[in-house]
Amino acid sequence: MEIRDNMLPVLRPVGGEEEIQAIRDSxxxxxxxxxxxxxxxxxxxxxxxxxxxxxxxxxNSHGQDLVMKALGVKGxxxxxxxxxxxxxxxxxxxxxxTTNVVDVDPYEMNICPDDVKKHLKPNSEVLIAxxxxxxxxxxxxxxxxxxxxxxxxxxxxxxxxxxxxxxxxAVWSFQAVKTMPCGDGGMITLNDEKxxxxxxxxxxFGVSSTYSRVNKKDSxxxxxxxxxxxxxDKLGYKCYMIDLxxxxxxxxxxxxxKNLEWRRHVQERYNNELCQEVSRPPYSDTVQxxxxxxxHEDRDNLxxxxxxxxxxxxxxxxxxxxxxxxxxxxxxxxxxxxxxDHEWLGxxxxxxxxxxxxxxxxYIVYWVNEYFMSKKGQQ
Numbered sequence: 001m002e003i004r005d006n007m008l009p010v011l012r013p014v015g016g017e018e019e020i021q022a023i024r025d026s027x028x029x030x031x032x033x034x035x036x037x038x039x040x041x042x043x044x045x046x047x048x049x050x051x052x053x054x055x056x057x058x059x060n061s062h063g064q065d066l067v068m069k070a071l072g073v074k075g076x077x078x079x080x081x082x083x084x085x086x087x088x089x090x091x092x093x094x095x096x097x098t099t100n101v102v103d104v105d106p107y108e109m110n111i112c113p114d115d116v117k118k119h120l121k122p123n124s125e126v127l128i129a130x131x132x133x134x135x136x137x138x139x140x141x142x143x144x145x146x147x148x149x150x151x152x153x154x155x156x157x158x159x160x161x162x163x164x165x166x167x168x169x170a171v172w173s174f175q176a177v178k179t180m181p182c183g184d185g186g187m188i189t190l191n192d193e194k195x196x197x198x199x200x201x202x203x204x205f206g207v208s209s210t211y212s213r214v215n216k217k218d219s220x221x222x223x224x225x226x227x228x229x230x231x232x233d234k235l236g237y238k239c240y241m242i243d244l245x246x247x248x249x250x251x252x253x254x255x256x257x258k259n260l261e262w263r264r265h266v267q268e269r270y271n272n273e274l275c276q277e278v279s280r281p282p283y284s285d286t287v288q289x290x291x292x293x294x295x296h297e298d299r300d301n302l303x304x305x306x307x308x309x310x311x312x313x314x315x316x317x318x319x320x321x322x323x324x325x326x327x328x329x330x331x332x333x334x335x336x337x338x339x340x341d342h343e344w345l346g347x348x349x350x351x352x353x354x355x356x357x358x359x360x361x362x363y364i365v366y367w368v369n370e371y372f373m374s375k376k377g378q379q
Contacts, residue, residue: 001366003309008363010312011177011289014259014354015248022247029243034204037243041250042187045172048253049164051189053196056241057203060155060173060186061087066239067151067169067188068095068126070198077331079120079127081111081137082319082340088128088153089320093329100124100331101321106339108132108282109291109347113141119332124148129167131157133316134179134286139166156288159256164189174249177353179263179286180256182248185241198234206236259354263287266352266361273365277372279346289316293346302348302371309367314349 026037038056046054057063068078068091078092079100092099103115109132116127127146129137130153139150143166152167154160158179164170169192174185190196201207207230241249267287271280279293294302303313319340320326327333350364 001363001370004363005310007310007312008351008356008360009353010314010349010351012353012355013176013181015181015252018251018254019248022251023244026243026247031243033242034240035243037246037250038241041241041246041253044250044253045187046189049159049170049172049189051164051170052191053189053193055188055196055199055203056246057186057188058239058241059175059184060153060171061091062239063171063186063188064091064128064151064153065094066199066202066237067171068092068097069235069237070195070202071126071149073097073126073149076126077121077124079111079116079124080320081128081130081132082321082337083109083132083317083344084130084153084320085155085317086320086323086326088130089323089326089329091128092126097126098331099320099326099329101326101337103337103339104132104343105138106343108135109343110135110137111142112339113138113145116142117145119335120146121331126151128153130155131160131163133281133289133291134160134163134284135282136160136163136166157286159260160285168192169195174245174252179260179288180249180252182245182252185245185249201234202236203240204236204238206232206234260286262354262356263352266290266356269358269361270350270365273361273369275369275372278368287352289314289349290352291316291347291349293343294348296345298372298375299346299348302368305371306364306367309363311351311364311367313351315344315347316349317344317347319344 042054042056074096076097077100078097080088081104082101083104089099102119103112105112111129126149128151129139131137134157150167152170154163154170155173157163158172169190172187174180174182281291306313
């Protein structure tokens with residue numbers, strides 16, 4: 001097969017005239033900051049995932065950090081899986097907590113309940129459960145022995161049916177290469193009204209939003225309109241979503257079912273057509289990543305081989321305990337990770353996104369299979 005001229009990315013966002021028009025409409029409306037589009041997006045997203053409340057923020061990471069601060073968690077122990085993006089272990093550190101990194105299940109690569117149980121501490125007050133590659137984490141099993149606060153990290157699972165319903169809160173991601181991209185953004189969903197109100201105010205210095213105050217009566221005049229008369233009694237931050245971002249999200253939300261259907265099509269073709277040397281990942285409704293596994297001695301060679309064919313791949317993820325900065329703050333420094341240390345050496349993520357065509361899938365399958373066929377011929 002002839003080598004393509006341009007690089008096929010492992011992940012990429014796809015937008016169109018709908019997103020462009022939505023941004024134009026927001027600009028012309030005068031609401032560039034936190035306004036009606038954000039409120040609409042919060043309402044519609046909460047309905048989609050089955051939550052009572054939603055708080056739109058600037059990123060998944062800021063959302064999780066905000067939850068930690070709203071809970072007042074400081075100087076505690078926070079449990080998180082070692083197979084995840086760096087942010088998962090950074091969030092505890094931002095709150096002066098230790099990061100209790102635990103091992104994963106060898107197949108799903110999700111947090112391992114047995115390892116959680118083994119490494120629990122009396123002050124393990126929060127657990128971050130990541131739905132790795134869109135596959136739901138075993139939160140029900142963890143709940144059977146852990147009564148602390150659970151943050152369900154749904155960055156990869158927008159929208160896996162049932163995702164976001166197991167933890168005390170769920171935090172979602174709309175970062176540029178996620179299933180519902182908007183450039184960057186996040187959402188906290190929950191059913192606790194008191195925590196919701198606290199989180200909402202914390203997104204803007206502890207002040208209720210300008211938009212919400214426009215729709216209330218001024219406390220002094222009693223007339224409708226913007227009110228400047230507000231009180232701040234707790235520390236807040238600045239991490240609210242803006243209408244320009246929400247406008248894109250609302251359009252991407254309309255396209256989500258079709259985009260997820262295509263991602264599952266890519267998954268199905270890989271599963272059916274890749275050679276036996278490639279171990280298939282567990283089924284995912286969102287297919288945020290297609291995390292295949294290959295023999296350890298082939299992983300890096302295959303990545304280089306595909307790069308020469310203009311196919312970009314990745315690894316999701318290098319274990320968190322491999323990073324020096326995390327090692328310095330781990331609850332159990334120097335401990336062994338029997339599963340992650342072995343399994344991650346074979347991980348390779350193949351391209352999956354709505355911009356791909358069936359011809360692109362043909363191309364990737366051909367060159368992956370050709371790599372292993374050529375290797376057999378050399379033996």
